Amino acid sequence: MITDRLQRPLGSLRVSVTDRCNLRCRYCMPEQEYVWLPKQSILTFEEIARLVGIFTSLGVGKVRLTGGEPLLRHDLASLTAMLARIAGIRDLAMTTNGLLLARQAEPLRHAGLGRITVSLDTLRPTRMQDLARSDRHADVLAGIAAARAAGFPLKLNTVVMRGVNEDELVDLIEFGRAHDAEVRFIEYMDVGGATGWSAAQVFSQREILEVLSARYGPITPVATGDSSAPAERFRLPDGATFGIVASTTAPFCRSCDRSRLTADGTWLLCLYAERGIDLREPLRSGASDAELAELIASTWRGRTDRGAEERLGVAQRAPLYQVDGLRADPHREMHTRGG
Numbered sequence: 001m002i003t004d005r006l007q008r009p010l011g012s013l014r015v016s017v018t019d020r021c022n023l024r025c026r027y028c029m030p031e032q033e034y035v036w037l038p039k040q041s042i043l044t045f046e047e048i049a050r051l052v053g054i055f056t057s058l059g060v061g062k063v064r065l066t067g068g069e070p071l072l073r074h075d076l077a078s079l080t081a082m083l084a085r086i087a088g089i090r091d092l093a094m095t096t097n098g099l100l101l102a103r104q105a106e107p108l109r110h111a112g113l114g115r116i117t118v119s120l121d122t123l124r125p126t127r128m129q130d131l132a133r134s135d136r137h138a139d140v141l142a143g144i145a146a147a148r149a150a151g152f153p154l155k156l157n158t159v160v161m162r163g164v165n166e167d168e169l170v171d172l173i174e175f176g177r178a179h180d181a182e183v184r185f186i187e188y189m190d191v192g193g194a195t196g197w198s199a200a201q202v203f204s205q206r207e208i209l210e211v212l213s214a215r216y217g218p219i220t221p222v223a224t225g226d227s228s229a230p231a232e233r234f235r236l237p238d239g240a241t242f243g244i245v246a247s248t249t250a251p252f253c254r255s256c257d258r259s260r261l262t263a264d265g266t267w268l269l270c271l272y273a274e275r276g277i278d279l280r281e282p283l284r285s286g287a288s289d290a291e292l293a294e295l296i297a298s299t300w301r302g303r304t305d306r307g308a309e310e311r312l313g314v315a316q317r318a319p320l321y322q323v324d325g326l327r328a329d330p331h332r333e334m335h336t337r338g339g
Contacts, residue, residue: 001059004303010296011228011257012062013055015048016338017073018263019330023097023132025121027159028193028334031323035330041264047283049082051261054293056088058300064093065113066338068263071100077111084112093117095157099136101143109150116147117155117184122165123175131164144179154181155243160203161188169208170215177240184231184243190311190319191272192334193326197319205246209234212242228257251308259300260338267296268337272307272320276331 002010019037021029043051052063063083070076083092093115094108101118108116118140122128125137147154156176160166169185176183185208190197213219222233222241230252231243246252260268265280277299282292311317326332 002297002300004300006254006304006306008228008255008303009257010055010059010259010300012064012259013052013060014064014066014258014260014338015052016066016068016261016263016336017048017070017076017079018042018068019333019336020072021068021097021335022072022099023069023134025119025132025159026164026196027161027188030193030196031326034333035327037262037264037330037336041280043263043265043280043283045079045082047265047280048079048261049086050289051265051279051283051292052083052089053086054289054296055261056086057289058293058297061088062091062093063089064095066095066260068335069097069099070094071096071104077104077107080108080111080113091115095119096143097132098140098143098147099134100139102139102146105143105146105150105152109152114153115155116152117157118144118147118181119158120144120156120172120175121158123168123171127165144181148179148181154179156181156183157186158183159186159188160208162201162203164201166203166207166211169211173212173216173236173240173242176242182233182241182243184245186245187248189248189271189308190317191307192321192332192337194334195319195321195323195326199317202248204249205232205244206249208244212236228255230256230258247308249312251306251312253306253309256305262331262336262338266331267299268331269299269303270305270307271337272311273305276337 095117098118121131128137129135158172172183188202217237219234222235231245233243235241266276267279268276321332330336
């Protein structure tokens with residue numbers, strides 16, 4: 001097993017298959033115009049599968065397909081089938097906004113996808129219009145229903161923002177219960193395209209637990225056995241569970257085993273990383289699997305990233321990037337690096 005300088009293993013890889021998205025969520029893509037990755041730079045399915053195979057040979061066992069919105073990538077089920085055949089992958093998952101999921105859930109299940117997480121920031125259609133500039137709330141709900149019908153284990157991700165949707169915590173718990181899906185509340189983060197971020201908008205893990213305790217009674221932590229999992233899980237008195245990803249107020253950098261591969265082959269060792277490692281150039285220049293594996297392994301062994309922890313100590317904390325900084329390098333965008 002390969003470990004970095006803080007003894008964190010190379011265990012989980014998030015693979016962005018496109019930087020495009022069909023929503024404009026205010027915590028990720030709040031601007032009107034974007035600089036997109038050049039089409040010729042986007043990795044082919046064969047290139048993605050080859051790189052993932054090399055990562056798994058080095059210890060990666062969890063692979064998550066992301067975007068942008070991954071279902072915008074044509075024929076994603078074909079890539080899923082290619083990845084499902086890689087012996088080292090024990091957990092193949094996808095995060096999606098759900099807009100296109102209703103038609104693709106069944107093919108993805110047959111192709112070998114194991115789990116799905118759907119982003120669901122609100123149960124109110126009018127609020128989705130304000131949050132994501134979309135009136136397609138019904139399509140998200142249809143996608144969730146289709147995922148359940150296809151037999152997928154399902155999680156729902158909710159970015160909680162003060163003054164925006166923190167009044168829906170209980171409603172979302174009950175929606176998850178009704179759809180046999182575990183809700184994961186995510187603190188609003190100051191990374192990527194969160195150009196409107198402010199500390200005042202962060203609704204913390206402590207506050208989330210206070211709201212839910214007031215409604216349900218005593219809440220107890222759940223031991224997961226997976227110290228690298230981003231969400232801390234909790235149990236309500238009636239047995240229902242939910243998770244909280246407290247990256248902003250309680251970073252978990254010391255146990256993070258995740259890295260990210262962008263759609264154009266840039267490997268990012270931290271969500272807050274300033275730069276990434278270009279794997280596309282050596283891949284397309286004839287590097288062998290062994291040479292690529294050595295590049296990946298040597299880079300990981302030198303890793304010291306603690307992005308969220310370092311941000312926690314910033315006085316008068318503000319958004320990590322302003323618009324001009326994002327446009328100077330599209331790899332800094334949250335929708336490019338896979339969230």
